[in-house]
Amino acid sequence: MDSIRTVLLKEPWDVDRRLSEMALKHSKLLEVRDVAVNESANATPFHAANAAGTFSYHGGTWSLRDQFVGNDGWIVDRSDGVETIRNDELKIKLAFSNVDFACNDFHVPKPRTKKGAGAERATGGGLFDDLPQFAPKPAGEWQFYYLMVDERGATELTRPIVKGGTFIAAVERIFLSDGVDDDSGKPLEDTNDTAIEFEPQIVRK
């Protein structure tokens, strides 16, 4: 069995160079993430228990297409029951997935719902063993990526191997955001924070 070491891209210059090779844009991918995370926040206790994830998936899939389809050769693809965008020139497919935990060096994100046989075929997984930090060399000419978003908003663009309904390893992982937007950080806590109160004065004549 051929196996290869997982390619891990974290530095902004590596990430942006790789994304431009793939005809993708960092800021647009983060907008997809925003839509997904915000959609999940529309779930209330009265919704079905899986509503947050479902809303996120639908929002994420819609936004992925809204951002990219029509530009740089991206088109909608739903072959084999897998909802993606596809780039025929680059031979790349990209889908959206909610995951348990993204952007952790020591953990391959796990999808929050089981992946089907279509996804397994598409990623070129199959008869390979689980090898952490190494991935079986995928078969086929298409590269299949997922935009993986966790509940905190941490996001990576990853080419996983799907086996038994889950991601067992990754060929390539591109870290996009640790959930707090990289350029801005957390809203600043300041001290001069309180609202101003007023007390108009009157004088008896």
Add this chain to the structure above:
Amino acid sequence: MFNPRRLSLARMRRRLTARALAEKTALAADTISRLEAGSNPPDDATVEKLAKALGFPIAFFMNADPEDIDTGAVSFRSFSKMSARERDAAISAGSLGLELSFWVEAKFSLPKPNLLDLSYETDPETAAISLRQYWGLGERPIGNMLALLETQGVRLFSLSEDTASVNAFSFWRDEKPFVFLNNFKTAESSIYDSAHELGHLVMHKHGDPKETRSAEREANAFASAFLMPAKDIKARVRRPNIETILSQKTRWRVSAMAFAYRLNKLGLLSEWHYKSMCIELGKRGYRTGEPVGIERETSIIWRKVLSQLWSERTTKNDIALSLKLPLDELEGLIWNLAGPDARPTARGELRAIK
């Protein structure tokens, strides 16, 4: 001597047509028109009938001419939705408000008006920043909007018109700014309305047609920028979602809808996202109300005036008597603005006996 203009004023306050008043008083419709035109003075019995039907004291009709309010100079919100009768009733409340204001100012020194004339400013966002800087507010949120207006010399009255189509109106009179606020709406709406009127007062001080759509849009944009300064919002709001909108709106004391609108204008909420946010807020009841809202703001000046007068044993009844107004009209003008009634301490206690 009977003042025909006071008859018109009282009739408009009661939202009656001349015909309806004629029916109530069993007088001829012609008679009412002639009385209002001042063609002939009424006899005592007629005055009594009119006073009774309108619920105004007879002395009211014997006073000097009421304060005129130039309807062209008044800025109304939702003007198009308003019927002529509603507009006349609101304007005549303004006239009575002026009389109350003169009465109070004869007894108390109130803060001097300290507004900017920003009528040359075409950008409401810039106007809001200028006024904030002038008042030293910087980018900080405003803890109590009504008190801020009063501190800067705006005279506040309430509009006890139980109709959604009259939100608020404002005008300048003798270099003093007046604002009349409808208090039947949510606390957040009242705050927004007061900022909207502030926008008219500073941006449209000399403009003639106040009811144009562009003037309304400018006043709305002013209110939005004044209550929610861009820099403060941008430094605090990250990736807004429904939960953060509902929890963060309290900082600026605005409605969830107004907050989402501002976030969209500032580019923090995309068009699509804003649209879906509006749908979700609507589902949760934020289009028609504010399910989780803030406490209503009250006027500090009115509370101080009333409690000072109470301590001198002057009651609202006494004020109404000296203004020759019915008590309900007086209460309408300060209703909900003065907060809970300040009562003088009772000398003895009343107890229920079995």
